[in-house]
Amino acid sequence: xxxxxxxxxxxxxxxxxxxxxxxxxxxxxxxxxxxxxxxxxxxxxxxxxxxxxxxxxxxxxxxxxxxxxxxxxxxxxxxxxxxxxxxxxxxxxxxxxxxxxxxxxxxxxxxxxxxxx
Numbered sequence: 646x647x648x649x650x651x652x653x654x655x656x657x658x659x660x661x662x663x664x665x666x667x668x669x670x671x672x673x674x675x676x677x678x679x680x681x682x683x684x685x686x687x688x689x690x691x692x693x694x695x696x697x698x699x700x701x702x703x704x705x706x707x708x709x710x711x712x713x714x715x716x717x718x719x720x721x722x723x724x725x726x727x728x729x730x731x732x733x734x735x736x737x738x739x740x741x742x743x744x745x746x747x748x749x750x751x752x753x754x755x756x757x758x759x760x761x762x
Contacts, residue, residue: 650716650722652749652750653724654715657724659672660672666698669691673751674750674751675691676690679756680756709729709732721745722743723741724744726740726742738759
C-alpha cells in the first residue's frame with residue numbers, strides 16, 4: 646500500500662496535472678468530502694471530484710499546476726500548490742490543501758486559496 650504522501654502526490658499528478666479523470670476512483674473514497682474554507686465549496690464523492698476538475702479546466706483550459714511543498718503527518722498530507730491560468734502567465738493563485746487518507750484512499754480534504762494576483 647502506498648504511503649499517504651505518495652497517494653496524494655500521485656492523485657495531484659495524475660488527476661489534476663495530467664487530467665486523467667478515469668484515475669479518480671483509484672484515489673478518492675466513495676464517501677469523500679472536501680471543503681474550500683474561503684469559498685465554502687463542498688465536493689462529495691468520486692463524481693464530485695470529477696465535476697470539480699472538469700469545471701476548473703473548463704474555466705481555465707491552459708491551467709498549469711505546480712506542487713511547491715508536501716508534508717505528511719500520519720494519515721494527513723499538507724500540500725502547497727501554485728496555479729497559473731496558462732504556462733507563460735505571471736498571474737498566479739496559491740492554495741494549501743490538507744488531505745486525509747484512510748484505507749488507502751483520500752477520504753477528506755480542506756483547502757484555502759488566494760485570489761488570482
